[in-house]
C-alpha cells in the first residue's frame with residue numbers, strides 16, 4: 001500500500017512538474033526562436049518628383065533613369081531626347 005502511494009505521489013509530482021514546465025519550455029522556445037521581423041514602419045525613401053530633371057531645351061521634366069544625359073562644363077544635363085541634347089550642344 002505504501003508502495004502504491006509513493007508511486008501515485010511520484011506520478012502526481014511528474015504530472016504537476018510537466019504542467020509547470022510546459023509553459024516554461026514554450027517561453028524558452030519562443031525566446032530562442034528568432035523574433036519575427038517588426039512591421040516595416042520606416043517610410044521607404046520615395047522616388048519623389050524632386051528627382052526629375054528639367055530638360056533645358058524644351059522644359060520637359062525627365063527622370064534621370066531614362067533621360068539622355070550629357071556633361072557640359074562639368075555639369076550633367078538631362079534631356080528628354082537626343083534631339084534636345086543635340087540642340088543644346090549646338091548652342092553650348
Ligand SMILES: [Zn+2]
Nearest residue numbers: 055058080084
Ligand atoms: Zn526635350
